[in-house]
Amino acid sequence: MPALTERAERAERERHLLAEQARTEERARLAGEMHDVVTHRVSLMVLQAGALRITATDEVTRQAAEELRAAGCQALDELRDLVGILRTTPEGDETPSVEGFAALIAESTAVGTPAELIEDGDRTLASPVVGRTAYRIVREALTNVRKHAPGARVTVRVAYDEAQVRLTIRNTPPVTRPSSALVGTGSGRRPRGSR
Secondary structure (H helix, E strand, O other): OHHHHHHHHHHHHHHHHHHHHHHHHHHHHHHHHHHHHHHHHHHHHHHHHHHHHHHOOOHHHHHHHHHHHHHHHHHHHHHHHHHHHHOOOOOOOOOOOHHHHHHHHHHHHHOOOOEEEEEEOOHHHOOHHHHHHHHHHHHHHHHHHHHHOOOOOEEEEEEEOOOOEEEEEEEOOOOOOOOHHHHOOOOOOOOOOOO
């Protein structure tokens, strides 16, 4: 009887540890996804505020745009410090896949980084995991061009075949110098699953 009780207690401890591990992985996944999405959106806001600061005709608007830009840069730094280390790519990830490329390209163009998407092959050949990884890489590349090569044009080429998805992301030289405040934002990490 004691051996049976011991086995039951051990099974209960293992169940508890597995449940705790699942909760920890889910928190890390949510933190990593929040970091990716929020960093992307706030970077867009910072760029738009910087552009407004440069093009505004009155000093009050320029000052307000600079304050907004500075607050956005600070938010990016704080976000990186809080959740950047928790980036993961677990199973059950909800990151968009290759179907989201067109939206990324349109968004990039709308905020002043003209981008073009060229796809070859059947996108349904990309597995969900590969598709999400490719989406992350394209999103990160577009963010990096906005940060490090202002005004550059971007071409995103995606080739799908039975064995692989090949991404080629190229940008023209920048039109203006990058903002040092914006360049220093973000986690500085390569998306998981990229090579």
